[in-house]
Amino acid sequence: MLHFSSNGVDIAFIDRPAPEGAAGDPILLVHGFASNHSVNWVYPSWSTTLHRAGFRVVALDNRGHGESQKLYEPARYASELMAEDCRNLLDHLGIERADVMGYSMGARITAHLALHHPDRVRSAVLGGLGIRLVDGVGLPVGIADALEAPSAEGLTDPQQRMFRSFAEQTRSDLKALAACMRGTRQTLTRDEAYQIGVPTLIAVGTKDDIAGSPHELAALMPNARAFDIVGRDHNLAVGDKTYKAAVLEFLAERP
DSSP states (O other), X not given: OEEEEETTEEEEEEEEOOOTTSOOOEEEEEOOXXXXXXXXXXXXXXXXXXXXXXXXXXXXXXXXXXXXOOOOOGGGGOHHHHHHHHHHHHHHHTOSOEEEEEETHHHHHHHHHXXXXXXXXXXXXXXXXXXXXXXXXXXXXXXXXHHHSSOSTTOOSHHHHXXXXXXXXXXXXXXXXXXXXXHOOOOOOXXXXXHOOSOEEEEEETTOSSSOOHHHHHHHSTTEEEEEETTOOTTTTTTOHHHHHHHHHHHHHOO
């Protein structure tokens, strides 16, 4: 992986050039909580799908995740700071404007990037995050407690057990993730959601009990549309074929 310094924080990323002869529009991929660029974007074939469609694919490991620097103060995981990591990566690569796709926490980061730096975002895809961008925060803060528990054996809450298990499977730094969970829970107001004017696709699984309604969020935004990932929950929606097709269609239509 490649690395750069985002205001003093070491961020790891990949940069896959577009196929020869393709337009090479850049797309930045922002993964979800307790994941990393490989789990969210490489293993489910997103990077290959987008590369074959002619895109230059850039994906980072968010701070506290993957091969990026681990931090242990919740304040250092504010959504605005993580959005700045994305903007700084675009600066580092000399990319003036990119399509940006985030999933779950990555969608929250994408929304903050589109709100504060609309000139850098050509379009936004918010996966695994609906109305809870503005109404609640999706995952309960108790996930952080589960990450700090001595083991998963004593956990009885299904979400706590699921995320503790997932974090262990991805060999994550549990202390850093707990700090992230406590620090990156910033919502947008309805007025701020309305201010996001870039073309936006909001895609959520119909069995997702974390994200909230994509249709309710789309109704708050001036240039957004919703897509239901039928029959998928929060985790299984990530690599769904209909989701990929909807994203490719959306990217082909956006200005």
